[in-house]
Amino acid sequence: MAELTATQEAFGQRQITYREAVAEGIAREMRRDPAVVCLGEDIGAAGGVFKTTAGLFEEFGPGRVWDTPISEQAIVGAAMGAAMTGMRPVAEIMFSDFLACCWDYLANEIPKVRYMTGGQVTVPLVVRTANGGGLGFGAQHSQATENWAFTVPGLKIAAPSTPADVVGMMASAIRSDDPVVFFEHKGLFASKGPPAPPDHVVELGKAAVVREGADITLVALASMVPVALAAAERLAAEGIDAEVVDLRCLIPLDVSTVLASLAKTSRLTIVEENPYQGGWGATLVSVVADEGFGLLDAPVRRVAGECVPLPFADALEERVIPTVDKVMTAVRTLTAY
Amino acid sequence: MAELTATQEAFGQRQITYREAVAEGIAREMRRDPAVVCLGEDIGAAGGVFKTTAGLFEEFGPGRVWDTPISEQAIVGAAMGAAMTGMRPVAEIMFSDFLACCWDYLANEIPKVRYMTGGQVTVPLVVRTANGGGLGFGAQHSQATENWAFTVPGLKIAAPSTPADVVGMMASAIRSDDPVVFFEHKGLFASKGPPAPPDHVVELGKAAVVREGADITLVALASMVPVALAAAERLAAEGIDAEVVDLRCLIPLDVSTVLASLAKTSRLTIVEENPYQGGWGATLVSVVADEGFGLLDAPVRRVAGECVPLPFADALEERVIPTVDKVMTAVRTLTAY
């Protein structure tokens, strides 16, 4: 990957970071639609603690980029009220762990109000948040919490793995009339990729086959996509040809792409950062064990986070979060089945 | 079941309600251990809005049964602080939906503090809550939220289905040095069963085979246990002999009992009230699809809640929550596979 990037840059193709793509994706929609407004802690002049809103305050001013107190409930609750009344708010919750501080809005209010009013209101908002571990931020700033959102019907869930997808999926998320939780992976912020073309829109709910292969299907999300790809590269040297599916969204869940891949490979491994217990991969496996049972030539394995809080030290954190080695071990076992 | 109860009563065996069992279970532990204290909204003189703490205030007084403001964060946060300093608090969160209002404590604080301090502190508390639907309480008072807790490593999760289990599991929960979320099912409060013998203790993490059978394994929890049992009775008339496993706890998860049953039946259906997306059954299926793959003679099916909020009207709610009919349909499909 690193070499590829270097080569592309040598040939003059501009690369942007995932971090820049977030701000770019939001800015594009703010230019397009005056109803789009941002709110969150330190997102204004400071440009966000991850610099994912850099430049927005300068371009759009304090009338559209609002700094808030440390009040996660008020941030998301106010976004909800604004979304119900004609705006398209984009709320930032700094770390995805802090979604717990406003969970009532994510679990009980935002995803239910349309349904429980018999369709009278819609809530076109985006809650963006920095997700995931691997950076030594400890137990309360490192979780991959997409599985929390996944327990709640009524939320769309996006988790891009490349800068271009960030831009394209941000467009879809902000234009969506449904609420979207947008997981930006902390471990990917510094990663680079080709910029998104103008008017780039990636429809929510469409997985991408990012590597074709015949022997086994690896399904991954966000920061686990590069892990799965790296494992696939190394497995290729062992003669195992893995197909890698970047799920990109959890809701809508693109089951078809997974089953289509499985029809080809007959073997499946899920690579997910969230804990094994209650992880999203489990639901995907349960669909496969039902609808794709006849396609399977081997057990299905989930390489997921260990069922412990995230520890601080590198040496410990690596033991908890899926690694290339763990994926390779799982794949070898299944292909040998 | 109803007839059985009547027969037992005719033979002089006293029956108690699930609701009474909750208060009985807590009272037994309060008598045993002065460190056990209760807190929650309206739990004192009022005896709780579900009358599940009836009699405690009278027996133990205001020094051990504390009414609180409507402050879910303070309730659970204070319980945590007390548990860290020598008490064994039993906190009531009135409806399990309201766990969302103190989710930070359930997700980020209570389950992590022992780990992130390197084992320096323990949090021996119980958070009790009325869970589940089927009573027409609408979208914000009807959810089966055990799957929320299931996403978080570090919480034990109990969800009894009978009065005796309520008492026995409450004993284990309160005596546990680990935090336990104790889901009491609203739909079971009025149900009756034999009382618990003196000193009854049901170890957490032990499923119960509540009906033996040879053709298919039904795994269920809480209010879905009677549904699975009723389905099994009716399937028996069709010549299908279903084994029913009452999981009783989600964490620790008794995988062995499920795999042992599967070794006998080769077929599996999970019956769970929480939504299909992100439901606990998915994780169990993923374990089975990995470790029990060789045992399976048919696809695995999950009969779970539909992926929508809970609607108010009976006619709608029945369409969303698993029913005996839905379980039977699933079982017939799998046994015919």
Added chain:
Amino acid sequence: MVTGDELLLLYEQMAVIRRTEKAAHDLFLSGLVKGTTHLAAGHEAIAVGASAALRADDYVFATYRGHHHALARGATPEECLAELMSRATGLCGAKGGSMHLTKASAGMLGSYAIVGAHLPMAVGAAWSARLRGTGQVAVAFFGDGATNIGAFHEALNLAAVWKLPVLFVCENNLYMEYTAIADVTAVARPAADRAPAYGIPGEVVDGNDVVLVQEAVDRLARRARAGDGPALLEASTYRHYGHSRADPAAYRPAEEVERWLKHDPLDLARGRLDGLGVSAEAIGAADERATAVVQKAVEAAKAAPAPDPAEALTDVWADGGAAWRN
């Protein structure tokens, strides 16, 4: 100052609410309303007085005890009772129920059953009004019990900092469910005594006097529309029924109940009407119209069909569907 004719209209609205609540109570006891109900009989003056002071396009957010607000904002007794009775013709197609009455087309943006949750939403609606420059205000009605939950604090602070056109109206009926608010609150006035913590006006009003409520809301709404920011209004009132369902409210001292029943919003309004020279006949006619409307509503709701079970799987998403996967 309100005229006799104007007040008579408000009186009639209150009479309709009172009778709708009575009907809901009876229907619950006879098994035709399932789940639960939280009746607002006794609280009528707050909803009607506030609504009278608001613009048609203002936003209202209420709680599970919200029938009065839905009715005051223009929902009909029939659509409310049909919702409670699980009929397809209900306000929310019987998907919401008693705790979630909503009439978005009338600016009644919903009843929320998680205590305090709607206060930040109202802040957001006010923020939206300001961003769109519409001059609308948003009003959140909530109980005394909501003043001790975190969302209350966050909402008030944000509203004050952003100087938003939002009013926080506390319906202080002295009790949460079965516990007195005084037993669990650090200050005597659970709402008004907190206003200084947000640098905003905090007022107390007799919530059973529709005229005083209207005046207070009118004044605070004008202020908010003028850009002077939010305010907190604590309206003293009392509920005539128990907290919910069949709660007999035995935890309330008899003298207290008696005292408050003597301070009934409808009685107070009748006294004022008399003072304004409105005849007993005119008042009686309003009462009769109210009775007739509610009777007809009960009949119509009873006659309406149950919802199609297939509706359970609609309206999760804006496209009308519920698909979470392909």
Added chain:
Amino acid sequence: MVTGDELLLLYEQMAVIRRTEKAAHDLFLSGLVKGTTHLAAGHEAIAVGASAALRADDYVFATYRGHHHALARGATPEECLAELMSRATGLCGAKGGSMHLTKASAGMLGSYAIVGAHLPMAVGAAWSARLRGTGQVAVAFFGDGATNIGAFHEALNLAAVWKLPVLFVCENNLYMEYTAIADVTAVARPAADRAPAYGIPGEVVDGNDVVLVQEAVDRLARRARAGDGPALLEASTYRHYGHSRADPAAYRPAEEVERWLKHDPLDLARGRLDGLGVSAEAIGAADERATAVVQKAVEAAKAAPAPDPAEALTDVWADGGAAWRN
């Protein structure tokens, strides 16, 4: 009033904290501390003054900016720096990190990284003390930014209603991360101005003067132990470094920084020591001891081993293990 000898001890503690923070900063920049750090240089007087007023068995709850509290309660620079440097010998075995320093055996019940979350915990510890009749108090230290989150409100109300022996000490350093607290708070004194909303005393103290802090905490802790309930103390202070990691804190006006650096806790204490007749040599010796302790701590932490990866799967449960299934 404090004696010269007593104050010299407090001074030396502050000097140790200052140097530990400097070491942490340098180690972070040199790549030996990963993740993040939130340094408390500038805040020393709050931790040291408060600790001096507390009993050994009192409970302290702090935030991610909590090195000073851990040290003031008796954690050694070596175990703190070892934790920051991911060593097996760290306070929490390198499972916690900078944001979670905890020394339960010294009543330092943890550093919590979710703003405001520990306030209810401190309330619970105070409740526990009262239930067990131990006369202990609990103290929650938190930043100005925490005063706008819901948990703050719920904790203060519950503590007041139950009249618990808990002190809420706000370290007001004028900023949250990169945004001034004044920009997002409805009142001038984010903590003290909220005390009346809970009917409890709200005081402001110069948080850079260790003697004033000690006196204030002593007085409020006595009051709490006597059963007179909680109090809120707002200690004004300033951080010497940026919010976290390598933040240069460019958002702070130069004059403001200068003014506060001139009001340094160590300088103030030195001035007081001088007034109490403590010699420059004695002060210099304390400084040297502090320097030596921290230097040794850095060396020892550097030399310590990394944790065994197997430790990642221990200590979830009280039995020491991490099994969630059989």
